[in-house]
Amino acid sequence: MKHGLKITVCLSALLLLKGVTGENPTTHSFDWPVEKDKKYQLSSTFGESRLDHFHNGIDIPGKGTKVLAPKNARVLYRVHLDETPGEMPFGGGNLLVLDHGGTWTGYMHLQSFAEKIEKEETLSKGDVLGFSGDTGHSGGAHLHYFIYDTKEQAMINPLLTMDATHYHDTKPPEIKAWGVLMPDNFSTVNPEKTFRLTQDYPVYVWLQDHGLTSERWGVYEYHVFLDGKEAIGARFDKVFMKDGVWRTSSGLAFEDVYFRNFTSLTRGVRRAKQVKIEAQDIKGQKLSETFQLQIQRN
Ligand SMILES: [Zn+2]
Structure with a gap:
């Protein structure tokens, strides 16, 4: 689950492609990026120490879990390991970044992409993006999910953007x-x-x-x-x-x-x-x- 530094490089490059300004992502305007009929418990939260950088997203454990578009989007960026021989870029394994109009969402360590991602640029909320896995620098199968606000140039805590009923936290720190x-x-x-x-x-x-x-x-x-x-x-x-x-x-x-x-x-x-x-x-x-x-x- 070591990927913060490497995604920095990736995002710096992507900043050149800045999208248009959309709505504020820190409202519950995004759906969960995984199929919701299953029950999940997060394996990592946003802002945790990764020894030399902040964990910049959340980790949702599971292998082969359907990963879904949390709202309408277009495909901004995709790294497919099979098409990228040699050094694995950014440690994200099979990696996808979507643009929702000023806000991007990112999906790392995917086992595979859905067919639609390979062919189409425009996606609807709920479309299958791919399946979670452990490609790249990953300590066990999980989805690393991040949200980037292009206007603020900030990585946003994804839990602020979506319904909190799909994970359980009953204990204080x-x-x-x-x-x-x-x-x-x-x-x-x-x-x-x-x-x-x-x-x-x-x-x-x-x-x-x-x-x-x-x-x-x-x-x-x-x-x-x-x-x-x-x-x-x-x-x-x-x-x-x-x-x-x-x-x-x-x-x-x-x-x-x-x-x-x-x-x-x-x-x-x-x-x-x-x-x-x-x-x-x-x-x-x-x-x-x-x-x-x-x-x-x-
Ligand atoms: Zn992670």
Whole structure:
């Protein structure tokens, strides 16, 4: 499921082909991109850490699942592995990008394309696009689905564009661990006990959201308060490209937000007595925890 960086290259090229401006994609104006009589549970959410980049779409698991046009479209771009010998482009395997008039949707790792895609340019909502698979850089069969707004030049969280009843999230996020990043190593710490911070090293927490059981999703939003003052926060409604770097809607780059799977509490933690961490999933279920820290500063 490593494809964020590579799609960046692809999208930069595609930007030259910018479409016309359409309606705002962050309304529930798109249908699900897969057959809905089956039940799905997402395997990855938007904005998760992919170690060096934000996950820029959602992952819907399954092999051979019918992938459907979420609204009327024209075919903008298609990479067919059989027609593209040698290095696989962008890691997306069999890849399709549709234009809905200012908003694009993308479909990666497809097992195969539907016949209509090979022949026709114009598609109607509900048309079969192909079948999900695990072509390209993919850790198991799934559809990586992304939405790109050409006007904002932003990747949009697809869950904001479609009916939320087709996946289940009844659990709020939780904090799995704390860690400190020092010049030579990253080590986990226990916030309930005294720990040592001799410099303003950045402190992190591993935030994880679960759906029904043990899904390992990222959170939709988080905020950190040091002694009552907000120190950092991010919402994964979209990521946009600025100065050659993908950023959250609040302008944070990947390195500002994450270290591996850990989320930043900033470098200011060393001087704080109290840290409050708030996070929520996209269905609004909240985590709020306050820690009284005992930091040994020298
Ligand atoms: Zn993905």
